Amino acid sequence: MTKKGKAARVISDEVRWGIDLAEYMSLSHDDGDYWGDEEDDEEAGPSPEELRRDALYDELDDLSPPEGAEESEIQTLTTRKDAVVQALDVEDIGPGDIANAEALMLVAEQEVQAIAKAVATRKEDRRLIAADFDLVKAVEGEIKPHKTRIDAARLKATEALSAAITGASNDLARKAVDLLAQTVKACATELSDLGGKDGVDQLCKAFAIDEDSLALLDDAFGTRDEVIKAVKGFGSAEALAKVTAAYGAGPAGAKTMAAVMGAMGGPAALAKAAKDIGGPEKLAALTAKGGLKPSEVKALCDDLGPGFIGALMGSGDDPAAAIALRTEFGGDIAALTDLVKEAGFDTKPKTLAKLLTEGCKGKPGDFKALCKGFATSEDRAALGGIVGKGGLGDAPDALADLFSEGCKGDPATLKAFAKGFDDDGKREGLGRLMAAGGLGGGAKVDKGGLGALFQSVAGDKPDLLSEAEFAKTRAEALAKLAKGLDGADCTRLKTVLEDGGLGADPKVLGHLLGAGCDKGDPAKVKALLSDMAGDTTGLARLGDLLTAGGLGAKDDTGTKTDTDPKALAALLDPGCKGKASDLLALAKGLDANDRKGVKALLSKGLGKAPAALGEVLNTGCKGDPATFKSFVAAFDADDKREGLGRMLEAGGMKGGDKVDAKTLGALFNHVAGDKPTGVSDADFAKTRAASLANLSKALDAGDCAKLKTTLEDGGLGTDPDVFGHLIGTGCGAGDGAKVKTLVKELAGDAPGLKGLDDLLKKGGFGTKDDAKAATGTDAKCLGHLLAPGCNGDPKEMLKLAKALNAGNRTALKGVMTKGDLGKHPQVLGKMYQHGCLTDPNGTHTSAKNPQVLKDMIGEFADVDGPRIFKDMLTKSGFTEAGKEDRFASVLRHGFTPKHSAPKVQNGKTLRKLANAFDGNFGDLKTTFEAIEGAPTHMLEADKPNAPNRPGKGLGNLIHSPKFGGNPNGAKKLRADLFVPLKTRSTAPGTGTESGWGGTPKMTNVKDFLMTAASFEHKPITHATVTVGPPNMSMNMSHAAGRHSRKHGKFELNTSPHMGTTLFDCDTDETKIKTMVSTGLQPGNVARANGGAPDRHPSQRPPLKRRTPPLDQYDLDGNFLRLNGTAGTESNRIGVGHTGGVLKVAQFYPMASAKPLQLVNTNDFIALNNALTNNTKAFL
Amino acid sequence: MTSVTVELGLMQPDGTPYTEAQMAKGGIADFDSMDGWVRLRHGEQSFDVGDLLLYAVGTLCETVVPELTGDGVAVYVAFGHQEELTFTRKGDVITISSAWRPGITLPAEPLLRALVGAGERFVAMLPALWEGALPEDIADYAGQVTAAAASLPPT
Structure with missing residues (x-):
């Protein structure tokens, strides 16, 4: 490597x-x-x-x-x-x-x-990040929790920016800076969402925490976001705080609220609910006071609606009503929700609440029934119509009162109301009434106006209508009224309500526009409003009458009265016959003292008898304010007022099924009898009022109980004028003692009362018969039957009533109604007083004999009877003014034999008399007039309570030898008496008669009639009487038979041109005997040829005249003409010396204090022919 | 026509008349109390003197006839009534006048004789007519008539 x-x-x-x-x-x-x-x-x-x-x-x-x-x-x-x-x-x-x-x-x-x-x-990135970091500013109004958060972020950012520059560190720095920025922003936003520093402060204050403890709210609400949501939901932290505070202090309250909020669907929903319900306190109260769980709160709100719930709470926060209501509905809330939705209550929760709290008296069950009552959409739409266009949605109090009072809480009635407003015109009219008309309520207008109006608009429920039917009737009437009143009318209505005091007396208003305006007749209501709204003074006095006069619900001292709310309406109609101007005139006619009197009077019972009150003004006062004042003034003490109250209540005169409400008014009208001539109406009104007041005082509770029995069972209650006259005319102008006797006797005689009822309804004495048909009978008839008919003795009236059987009553009804007797009460009364006596020749106070009446009416029971009776009554002068006792006289004396048995009246004769003159009743009238016009020396004059004319004269005719007495004696009275005498009266003088100068013939049939009627045809008891001792007799048959009306036998004078001299009607055989006896006494007697006889004619010895004459008797011959004076009478006494005896052979009157009648011989013959069966030829 | 007739008659209280012929039959109750008439007829003229017949006949015969045998005046005062008849003779006629009725003028002589004649007939029927009459009653009447007849000039 x-x-x-x-x-x-x-x-x-x-x-x-x-x-x-x-x-x-x-x-x-x-x-x-x-x-x-x-x-x-x-x-x-x-x-x-x-x-x-x-x-x-x-x-x-x-x-x-x-x-x-x-x-x-x-x-x-x-x-x-x-x-x-x-x-x-x-x-x-x-x-x-x-x-x-x-x-x-x-x-x-x-x-x-x-x-x-x-x-x-x-x-470069780092530099930019640092620059961004530098841009991150502090939050304005930063609160502590935010500062902590921001500071932390800021520190992290600072640290990140401090790290070696690498991509990673840059990333970290960026993130830290971004985080910082985000934190600041979030805090700012949060702070803003919380309402800024103030909002936070409020939150803290509301929840009693400091800024550092805001996290507690986070816990309460769940998160800060929830808190913020709540703030946003409520619109402000203040609002949230407010809402939250309602749930209790501190976070605990918040937690509760949050729970509710959650249940409700969030803050917005909660906020809306809180708003709708009327505030968070109310919403919170559902939980706090109502004990509702959040879910239950939501359910309650969902079912009832927060607005409704809040409205149910009213000004408080007690949710009990709402909870109870929901409980009542249970799971069947649809009835309510449907009603709310379809009847327009969703926007009128207060109105709906009023329906529960006041309309249903807070009874959930009733409210549920109400909701269920509007079962169909149609029902609810109808309700919506009055809630909406009808304006009731904006008049919750009025609607509630409408239901509770106007509908008596009956859903069906409210439904009927709503359905009555079946077109927009009506609904809008309702709206006008509520708004412009003021019925929606106000400072001077009670909420109850609409309900009261609905309750009363159609007057009293007719018996034939069910409540449901009547509700419909009422609704229709009100709807019609609403539609009929335009805006101007409604403005006037408001004026009337506010200025006339009616607004404060909704029931009074309701009846005024209902019963007072012919069941809400729009035209009449318009007229009323027009009359009233323009009379400011009148409205003010009307208001006074309502308060100071006690006609309203509260008097002028604010004391609740017990006056029936119908009272004012009754004063309007019938009191003022519906004329509002007259009602205001009445109000203006009453001064403060009068109003005081009215109030006192109303408070003692009259106020509870509105119908009677109205009739007092109508029937009793003829609508005259002055008379009403007199009425009120007469009741000047509580004993009188209380008496009136007794008569109304205990006496039954306030009105009822069997007693007409006019009874009191009629009594006031008639209690004093007929107004005397010359007395002014005003003075007589005072008299009437005083009589009524005194009568009221006189009748105690027991009397009033009897009065009620009398009214209800005797048929008088349904014939108020008859009753009024019975008390007035029949009881001596309402004499208390007589009325007490009357009711005592009547109430104590059940059969009699039944008879009286029948007499009224079946016997034609009532103004209406048993079929409620008008009879045409004068209402005075029964009163006159009692007095003078029965001389004021109720027993006699009852006796008559009981004496009549069905057939009698039918016949009597015919005579009373078709026969017109019922139109002439005075004739009737006197007829029974005099015409139906057990002793017609006795006094008028003797016992009555109903049989006479029965006989009389029985004769007119045939088809033509009433007609002929009527003709006779009206055409023969029985009904003439001033001749009211003519009929009585006829029945009493005309049909009573004077000198032959039985001396009792015979009612049957009347029909014979009627038949005799049927078609010619003028002749009968002439006959009566003739008799009535006769001088008193010819016919007995009338005397108090003794209507002798024309009866006695007629009786003389009927009981003359020719006609033969009852009953057929009247049968040919016209044909055989009137006509011949009429003929005689008009006949020209003929033959020897034409030249007669001694006694003119009569040319007036009345003279014939009265003369004819003056003959009594009394048999002469003693044909020959001794007129002077010891041996002087007198041919009484001759003397009385020629010159006496009492015994007249129509002995003709053989010197026809001289006629026949008739004594007065009182001169009978006894008097003649006395006159002769007296006239022959020395000092009384004179010789016709002059000088006085030197001794009594009976002492004329010798009987044989001597030639040459030795004394004056010898000079006189066998026939001594003497003038005998007896008191004021001077008679010619012819003493005959024949047959060896002295006898008064001639006797005739020469002078008398009472005029003597010299009758033409042919007239005398005519009279003879008319009255006797001994027909004589005219000379 | 110068004849004058006189008819007598009675009238019952009830107005039933009795002619002179009926009277002559008698049997009329209470005759002495009955009115009647003395009817003077002269042609178509007629004049009644009505009165108690007993009085009328007697008085006419006793008072009027003797007084009017020559011109003069006689007054008949009725018994049963108040009429007074004035008989005035002027020459051959007698006028009867009354305050109460139109008078009549009759030939004097025939009248007076007719009256006497009537009186004589009356007296003749009295026994049958007048029940209860005393003989002197009838004689009295007869005397009156006789006196009246005697006052007339002889025919």
Whole structure:
């Protein structure tokens, strides 16, 4: 082996063993001994090739790696050099070898050059790395953990840059610098992600750690990245801190939060949930207070939605409601989620929450039922319609109230409501109501307006409708109303709500627009709003009326009232007949004191009877504010107010199934009876009010209980005007004692009450019959039947009611309705008072005899009966003003025989009378008028409670010999009496009559009639009477039969031109006897020829006149004409001396305090012919 | 026509008339209390003096006839009523006037004689007509008629 070769092998070994190249090289250069071994091989002269070889060796020796060469490069160079050595290391080196070696040498040299270049490159790289290192800046706001990390990286980079320059070290340096840069950047980014220094500070503060402990958060969140993710997810470290803090202090809270966050799907999801739920505290409360596991939190949020959950928590953080709700739904949450999604609650969680918390009173079960109630998409879409366009989504309180109050918590009802708004016009109208109309609620408008309006818009539920059907009706009515009110209307509505106090009283509002406006009729509501909104003062007073007047839910002191919310509506309608301007006028018409009175009155019971209140204003006051004031003022003490309350409640007058709400109003209207002539309406209103107030006070609880029985069982409750008049007219203008008696008697007589009910409904005494058809009967009839009909005795009224059987009632109804008797209560009352007596010739207060009425109506039970009755009633003057007792008189006296038994009325005769004059009732009227117009000396005058005319005159006619009395006596009264007398009255004077100057004939049929009626046809008891002692008799039959109306027998005067003188109607046989007896007494008697007789005519001896005459009697002859005075009466007394006896043979009146009637003889004959069966020919 | 007739008649209380012929049959109850008439007829003219017939016949015969045998005035005052008839004779006629009715003028002589004639017929029927009459009652009437007849100038 050559020297070079040896060196080359050693190098190779060294490389192979991994010796440090530089060290090796150093050793090579420092140890001369090594090279000295080569000299031992120089034994022969060198050939050129050898020389060349040596030169190459030298060159090879000089061929060193440049400084900075790396071991691999050195190794490569060595290899290159070894290759040269190996090429040279041959035994017989030849040129070829040399050439080969030189070639290899060249390669080695090139290698050296390459290494040099690489070294240079590495130096440049190092410089660049160092430059990069220098570029790495500190992180602004650097936090401690970052500084530590950066410092470490910076140190490593510094160390790397400090290492010898090699490719590897450069790589390391590069990596270190890059790492440093990356670390700085990462820290910067991280810091930024954490919200900068402030964010970190907040995190630290939130978690109660310092910067050095941020790693704890890493643990909590898992990694720093998770922390950062959380920060990003929440938008800021502040937000994260805030959220995290909600889960508890320190990292522990963070850990919990992180778990929840993880379950929720990350920070963004958590952040959104926290935001939607209303804040992290609320979200955290699901865990902390609700005890939910993270997965349960997610499930809850997924099911209910965070917004809904948060809304359920309200302003607090109690998740119990939400949790309970989800529990309630269990695994069947679709009903809720579908509702949320399809009804638009996804964006209205608060609204949905209100539905649970207030609408369902917080009852999950109810809420579930609500959700399930909207079972179909159609249902939910309908709900969405009112939530969306209907504006309820933005009015959660209103919607909740709508469900709880307006729908009474019934999902089906809410569904009906929603479906009622079945087009956009309606839904938009609802929206207007809620927004522009103010029903959505506000400072002055309660949330309950819509619910109340829905509840009341259609008024009271008709019995025939089910609740479900009525809900639909209500919804349709409200929807129609909503659609019908435009923007301007709604603006007015808001004004009315806010300025009229109605906004604070939703129920009052509901009823006002419902019942008060004809079930929410849009036109009427529009009119109401128009009237009200423009009347600022009126609205203010309306508000006062609601509060100070006690019409609202709370009074002016804030105290809750018990006034029915329907009260104001009732005042509007029927009170003001729906005219809002009148309602405001009422409000304005009441001053503070009035309002105080109203409130006091309402508080004692009237407030609980709204319908009755409305009718007080309507029926009782005719809508007049002043009258209403009088009404209120009359109840000036609590005992009266409480009394009214008793009548309403215990007495049943507040209204009900069997008692019309108009009853009180009607009672107020009629309680004082008819208004006296000359009394103003205003004054009479005060009278009425005072009567009612006093009556109210008078009736105690027991009375009121009886009153209720009377109203309900007697049929009076459904006929309020009849009742009112019964109390007013029938009970002496509402006299308390009489009313007490009335209700006592009525309530204590069940059969009687039944009879009364029948009398009203079947007997034509009610204004409506049992088929509720109007009868046309005047409501006063029953009152007049009681008084004067029954003289105010309820027992008599009950007696009549009970006496009537079905047939009687039918007949009575015919007479009352078709026969028109029911239209003339005064006629009716007096008719029963006088016409149906057990003793018609007694007093009017004697017991009643219903049979007379029964007989009467029974005669008119045929088909034509009512017609003929009506004709008679109306055409014969029974119904004329001022002649209301004409019928009574006829029935009492016309059909009662005066001088023959039985002296009782016969109702059947009326039909005969009617038949007699049917078609000519004017003649009957003429007859009545004639009788009524007769001078009092001819016919007995009327007296208080004794309507003698025309009855007694008619009775005289009917019971004359010709007509023969009841019942047929009336049958031909016209044909056989009226007509002949009429004929006589119009007949021209004929024959001898024409020249008569003594007694003019009568030319007016009324004169005939009244004269005819003045004859009573009373039999003469004693045909001959003794008028003077001891032997003077008188032919009473002759005297009374000619000159007395009482006994008149139509004895004609034989001097027809002189006619016949008639006494007054009171002169009878007794009186005549007295007049004669008295008139013959000395001092009373005078001779017709002059002078007074010297003695009583009976003492005329001798009976035979003497010739020549010895005294005056002898001069007078057999017939002595005397004028006898008896009091105011002066009569001609003709004493005849015939047959040996003295008798009064002639007697006629000459003068009287009462006028004497001189009747033309032919007239007398006509009267005779009309009244007797002894027809005489006219002279 | 210068004749004057006088008819008598009665009238029951009920108005039923009795002609003179019926009267003559008698049997009329209460005759003495009954009104009647003395009907004067002269041609188509007629004039009734109605009164208690007993009074009327007697009074006409007793009072009027003797007073009017020459010109003069006689007054008949009714018993049963208030009419007064004034009989005024002027020459051959007698005018009967009344405050109450149109009067009548009759030939005087025939009238007076007719009245007497009626009185005579009346007296003749009284026994049958007047139940309960005393003989002196009838005689009294007869005397009145006789006196009246006697007052007339002889035919």
